[in-house]
Amino acid sequence: MNDFGSIEIDAMAVAGALGDSTVSLGNGCLCCAVDASELDEYLERLAGPAARIDVIVIEASGLAEPQELMRMVLASENPNIVYGGLVEVVDAAEFDATRQRHPEVDRHLGIADLVVVNKADRVSDAERERILAEVHRLTDRAAVVTASYGRVDVALLLDRKPVGERVGQLSFDDLHDHGEQADLPEGEGPGSGRPDAEGHVACGCDDPAHHHLHAGYESLAFTSEAPLNPRRLMAFLDSRPEGLYRIKGYVDFGAADARNRYAVHAVGRFLRFYPEPWEPGEKRLTQLVLIGSGIDVAALDGELTLCRENDEDAPHTDEFGMWGVLRYVQEPEGEPVSGPGSDAASAPGPDSGSDD
Ligand SMILES: Nc1nc2c(ncn2[C@@H]2O[C@H](COP(=O)(O)OP(=O)(O)OP(=O)(O)O)[C@@H](O)[C@H]2O)c(=O)[nH]1
Numbered sequence: 403m404n405d406f407g408s409i410e411i412d413a414m415a416v417a418g419a420l421g422d423s424t425v426s427l428g429n430g431c432l433c434c435a436v437d438a439s440e441l442d443e444y445l446e447r448l449a450g451p452a453a454r455i456d457v458i459v460i461e462a463s464g465l466a467e468p469q470e471l472m473r474m475v476l477a478s479e480n481p482n483i484v485y486g487g488l489v490e491v492v493d494a495a496e497f498d499a500t501r502q503r504h505p506e507v508d509r510h511l512g513i514a515d516l517v518v519v520n521k522a523d524r525v526s527d528a529e530r531e532r533i534l535a536e537v538h539r540l541t542d543r544a545a546v547v548t549a550s551y552g553r554v555d556v557a558l559l560l561d562r563k564p565v566g567e568r569v570g571q572l573s574f575d576d577l578h579d580h581g582e583q584a585d586l587p588e589g590e591g592p593g594s595g596r597p598d599a600e601g602h603v604a605c606g607c608d609d610p611a612h613h614h615l616h617a618g619y620e621s622l623a624f625t626s627e628a629p630l631n632p633r634r635l636m637a638f639l640d641s642r643p644e645g646l647y648r649i650k651g652y653v654d655f656g657a658a659d660a661r662n663r664y665a666v667h668a669v670g671r672f673l674r675f676y677p678e679p680w681e682p683g684e685k686r687l688t689q690l691v692l693i694g695s696g697i698d699v700a701a702l703d704g705e706l707t708l709c710r711e712n713d714e715d716a717p718h719t720d721e722f723g724m725w726g727v728l729r730y731v732q733e734p735e736g737e738p739v740s741g742p743g744s745d746a747a748s749a750p751g752p753d754s755g756s757d758d
Pocket residue numbers: 412463464493520521522523524549550551552648650667668669674755
């Protein structure tokens with residue numbers, strides 16, 4: 403798991419399910435690792451026979467440069483590592499907007515071996531057909547499948563072989579390491595993939611033609627030990643700026659729902675909360691990662707800080723405080739919303755999947 407932000411939300415999301423069979427490559431984009439040996443260290447741990455793992459999936463951050471990842475896997479010195487192909491996941495609901503912001507996406511699709519056009523349930527049949535046709539036009543012999551919630555036949559992944567001989571398609575330039583790092587401590591400076599003090603991430607390579615998607619992004623990692631007030635957080639989310647493209651993490655609403663933490667996902671204007679019971683003894687924290695371009699990181703940090711419960715809040719007397727949040731909890735079919743109290747399912751205006 404390679405997370406863009408310094409709080410490893412994605413790694414946290416799968417850790418429980420996958421345990422020792424994951425390694426987390428946090429805080430910074432893998433494609434900016436200086437050389438393949440850094441990746442090799444991790445692959446070594448997963449590829450040994452004792453781990454009994456057949457396939458290693460590198461889940462890059464959504465902002466990674468796939469060509470760089472391919473370069474690193476191909477450059478691995480571990481004889482057990484064989485490059486198995488590049489899978490690109492397209493968010494059908496955001497496809498046009500993403501391409502507008504990032505024309506590089508077309509190039510990424512062009513080198514994919516398998517393209518999963520996901521969130522098919524969020525677009526009409528006609529829209530899906532149009533996107534599929536467009537993806538086919540952009541890909542080079544890749545298999546293209548549609549999916550909802552990423553559910554694809556696992557055989558597609560296990561049997562994937564790279565289309566053609568990839569090494570032959572990459573130029574010498576693609577395969578050689580990009581530039582020397584300046585005299586900075588390891589893991590710092592441009593090219594480290596780590597955000598600087600202002601949250602900017604820059605690629606340190608000398609090649610002006612080498613644009614990394616994440617170079618234009620700012621990220622904010624927000625942690626709070628004090629619970630967040632649900633009404634204030636909803637007001638923050640309702641007024642989130644256009645450039646704030648992605649929010650993910652976990653929220654502690656304290657006494658407003660003492661049983662559950664709330665995983666939160668925002669992608670563009672899409673917003674969803676997922677209540678899940680706190681583990682016994684788990685430290686109750688709010689941890690959020692916000693990613694966007696042209697966003698004022700310090701201002702957002704300040705606004706989130708103001709969402710914390712304060713002495714004037716009396717969550718136990720605000721029985722409707724969670725309703726705004728529960729509108730964005732999807733009811734599993736036939737089951738009531740797992741909310742803070744028995745009347746949670748009667749929260750007004752349940753949003754059954756549409757954008758806000
Ligand atoms: N309706 C619908 N929602 C989905 C689908 N796949 C994912 N989601 C929801 O979309 C939200 C964000 O998930 P994704 O877009 O998959 O996140 P991601 O691509 O891992 O995002 P990054 O970590 O930013 O790369 C979550 O609330 C998911 O439950 C789908 O096929 N249909």
